[in-house]
Amino acid sequence: MESTIVFYLLSALSVISALFVVFSRSPIYSVLSLIVCFFTIAGHYIMLNAQFLAIIHIIVYAGAIMVLMLFTVMLLNLNKELGTHKFNLTKLMAVITGGLMFLVIIASVKSSSLANYQAPAYLNIGNAEDIGMKLFTDYLLPFEISSVLFVSAMISAVLLAKKEVK
Amino acid sequence: MEIILFKAILVLVLFLISLGIAAYSTYAERKVAAFLQDRIGPDRAGPFGLLQPIADGVKMFLKEEIIPNHSNRWLFILGPCIFMLTALMTSAVIPWGMPLEFNGTKYALQVADINIGILYIMGVLSVGVYGIMIGGWASNNKYALLGAIRGSSQMISYELAMGMSIISILLISDGSLSLSHIVESQKGMNWNVFYQPLGFLIFLICAFAEANRTPFDLPESESELIGGYHTEYSSMKLGLFLFAEYINMFISSTVISCLYFGGYQFPGLEYLSAHLPANLVSVISIGALFTKVFFFIFFFMWVRWTIPRFRYDQLMRLGWQVLLPLSIANMLITGGVITFFNL
Numbered sequence: 001m002e003s004t005i006v007f008y009l010l011s012a013l014s015v016i017s018a019l020f021v022v023f024s025r026s027p028i029y030s031v032l033s034l035i036v037c038f039f040t041i042a043g044h045y046i047m048l049n050a051q052f053l054a055i056i057h058i059i060v061y062a063g064a065i066m067v068l069m070l071f072t073v074m075l076l077n078l079n080k081e082l083g084t085h086k087f088n089l090t091k092l093m094a095v096i097t098g099g100l101m102f103l104v105i106i107a108s109v110k111s112s113s114l115a116n117y118q119a120p121a122y123l124n125i126g127n128a129e130d131i132g133m134k135l136f137t138d139y140l141l142p143f144e145i146s147s148v149l150f151v152s153a154m155i156s157a158v159l160l161a162k163k164e165v166k
Numbered sequence: 167m168e169i170i171l172f173k174a175i176l177v178l179v180l181f182l183i184s185l186g187i188a189a190y191s192t193y194a195e196r197k198v199a200a201f202l203q204d205r206i207g208p209d210r211a212g213p214f215g216l217l218q219p220i221a222d223g224v225k226m227f228l229k230e231e232i233i234p235n236h237s238n239r240w241l242f243i244l245g246p247c248i249f250m251l252t253a254l255m256t257s258a259v260i261p262w263g264m265p266l267e268f269n270g271t272k273y274a275l276q277v278a279d280i281n282i283g284i285l286y287i288m289g290v291l292s293v294g295v296y297g298i299m300i301g302g303w304a305s306n307n308k309y310a311l312l313g314a315i316r317g318s319s320q321m322i323s324y325e326l327a328m329g330m331s332i333i334s335i336l337l338i339s340d341g342s343l344s345l346s347h348i349v350e351s352q353k354g355m356n357w358n359v360f361y362q363p364l365g366f367l368i369f370l371i372c373a374f375a376e377a378n379r380t381p382f383d384l385p386e387s388e389s390e391l392i393g394g395y396h397t398e399y400s401s402m403k404l405g406l407f408l409f410a411e412y413i414n415m416f417i418s419s420t421v422i423s424c425l426y427f428g429g430y431q432f433p434g435l436e437y438l439s440a441h442l443p444a445n446l447v448s449v450i451s452i453g454a455l456f457t458k459v460f461f462f463i464f465f466f467m468w469v470r471w472t473i474p475r476f477r478y479d480q481l482m483r484l485g486w487q488v489l490l491p492l493s494i495a496n497m498l499i500t501g502g503v504i505t506f507f508n509l
Contacts, residue, residue, distance in 0.1 A: 067295055070299055
């Protein structure tokens with residue numbers, strides 16, 4: 001009973017904050033409400049008994065990535081209201097990519113049926129130990145490939161940040 | 167039901183202890199500074215100046231509250247709130263002592279023994295950056311903005327090396343992320359500091375940077391940035407910023423004691439718990455933890471008056487080019503030793 005109330009509260013908060021990200025005219029409020037949204041999603045992870053995922057979500061997204069976003073907004077002093085000088089092409093691209101994303105979501109929702117959903121009996125899904133075991137046995141190849149991707153991203157970031165050598 | 171009541175009381179007590187220790191840290195800081203510089207220090211309010219923190223608190227509350235005209239009012243208020251909130255939240259996962267016993271039931275002296283304890287602390291730390299950033303930006307002042315950016319980039323940079331040195335701790339204490347497990351694995355004098363001296367040094371330096379203490383107090387270096395991110399703050403909002411910093415110092419000292427110095431463990435604890443009533447042992451173990459904590463708080467102050475401030479580029483170079491590679495090497499060596507000797 002309590003968990004249902006908490007679930008609806010969290011869901012309402014995440015939807016409202018996510019909408020605020022899009023509709024807010026000032027970038028700084030967008031960034032701050034995105035942080036709130038990340039926290040509510042971490043709350044959902046905790047309700048699924050996945051504490052490890054929740055805390056990693058907070059450390060990575062709220063603790064690192066959003067700080068960089070906030071940096072950018074603060075340093076460029078973007079707090080003037082935006083939205084008037086967007087090019088038509090930009091708008092068109094945004095509509096196309098957003099629409100494609102929407103299609104993907106619709107497809108995945110359609111293929112899954114929530115009516116006779118049974119929660120898995122095994123509840124330790126979110127432990128560091130279990131995630132580690134899964135990653136290094138069942139999902140070893142995707143894990144290694146994504147680590148190669150990360151290394152290449154890091155190297156390219158360093159290259160971009162370096163002053164040009166003549 | 168009783169367990170919830172006990173936890174609620176524990177939370178309240180921890181809240182009061184954190185605030186009390188933060189208040190008396192300000193007094194201790196001035197007394198230690200006076201001692202190191204051959205002065206007397208505050209001695210007017212009460213015997214030995216012991217009422218000084220109360221006088222300071224009253225002064226802070228009674229000062230005029232100024233919110234700058236061109237600042238963002240709500241974010242300006244939100245900044246110190248977040249900073250204080252995150253500072254107080256960290257104490258939830260720390261095991262403070264052996265369990266207390268009432269009517270045959272044992273009550274662990276830890277608010278939440280979650281299986282991600284140490285990651286929780288890292289997460290709260292990384293969220294604490296927002297207090298500084300929002301406060302500094304909302305002040306609409308160049309000095310405050312510069313201080314905020316310095317502070318947050320410093321905290322992000324040093325978090326990496328800190329996390330890496332924590333990984334080597336996890337490797338030698340059965341891989342559990344729970345702080346109570348880490349403390350229990352250091353029975354007697356089996357403290358992690360003897361197995362991880364380099365990791366301890368890295369963690370200590372990072373803790374100084376995370377708590378914005380000298381020699382890494384560049385976010386508020388008064389000679390170049392006036393007050394840093396709290397330049398525009400006055401009255402108790404400034405008080406909250408300063409207070410939260412002392413709470414951070416207290417919590418970092420506690421975390422250092424728990425990770426590297428056995429927390430509430432001390433040699434002879436097992437003998438005592440076999441021969442003395444449980445509650446007495448619990449009180450003694452709390453005393454042991456706080457002895458270590460007070461030593462580290464003193465150490466923080468000692469360093470403040472010993473080592474001069476770094477330059478900003480030196481700070482960044484130390485974080486990224488010295489501490490991070492060292493902590494990765496430390497992690498690799500620890501893992502290699504464990505694998506090859508089957509420890």
